[in-house]
Amino acid sequence: VKRFPAVAVLAVLLSAWVGAQGPRVPSAAEQSKLLERNRSLYRAAIDGGLNLMVLDRRENELYRAQCYTQLAKQWAREIEQAASAKDADRVTELGQHLTQMVDQGVVPNLQSARKKYKSGSEAEKELFRQRDEAVNVLKPLEESLKQTHGFEGIVQKLTEGRTKVEQAAKIDK
């Protein structure tokens, strides 16, 4: 019976060590499967990048926020499908990507636009419209993932991201 705590401690240490090894590099066969599965997302990421560079619009923060919201929409659809298939790994992977898009793509551009546009202006209405569009991508996904036990971590991150989007369009006091 005294050995039990020792074995439990060893198991915890081993788990921590395995966890610290970082993501596993997929084999060629696994990468081939990933290619088949993620083709449409590769296309979305590259088209999204090329759209960001459109000469006459790339300086516009709201346009950039829109580009990322469109990209987020595609990721959200894939996450929904993965959640329906109970594929926890994929939900986590794509959920992290989506959080990145929101944190580094949507939020900074909305914040930048907020600083630039005056209260009550037409541009501000466009800012709010863009904010709502992003919120409308994140909120239904949150609600959907809440229905399944096991996705609490990613729901938490999405909720935090949505809050940041909502805050980004508010005037600093």
Place this chain on the structure above:
Amino acid sequence: MKCKQAQQRLLATSGPRKVPAEVQVHVEQCARCRRWQLRLAEIDRMTPQLLLPSSGEAKAALLEQILASEPVMPRPARAGRIPGTAWQRALLGLAAGVLLVLGVAVYRGGRPPEASGTPSDPLLASLLKHNLDLAKDPTPEKTMTTLAAVARDLDDQTRRLARVAGSEDLRSLAALYDDVVRKGMLVHADEVPEENKQVLKDIAEQLFATSREAGQLAKEVPPGAAVPLRAIADAARDGNTALRQKAKDSKLSRMSPSGAREGKS
């Protein structure tokens, strides 16, 4: 006097000994202790009827039998105790716990989410990172460098998977490569300022290497993979030529205002 005290005194005085007066007073007033006293009296009465060895030899034999048997370790009695060793009971408990958690998960949301065991896709993560980089630092040089990194990722992946992936999947990678070179690099190369045109030369070098290596590999792989590899080699070759030309044009235009026009014609 309390019942507990009275019952202990009754136990101590069971048999022919006389019950103390104060205990007797309590027993006469307490139905419970009276029942206790009656049961003790019954035990006293039945004890002599127990079968005992009739002779000294028999007693000795009985004692020997008792002493020869394994000592019995006293254990606290537990109702419904699970048999087996401590480890077996621990494992059984763990299994019960796992079943309970699964049961709750199934009850709450149908089949619980499963770890598919499929690793994350490094190419997808990389493409997304480059996409975000494009928005973070949109200077023309940085844009070109980022596009070159995207092209390199796509080329690497196509070559790595040339012998294992389906031709349609490889063609999709080649199409992405083509778009990055033609719709990305070649469109935005002109925005790079004169003083940073070296960036274009560096990228042209990379494209030249790609055109050579992808072209070579296309000769060694099955036809399904050869077509997309040739497409990548073609796009890289065209990109190399065009970027060198743009870098050259800018050098010429620096030397003479009419040089650029001559170079382009």
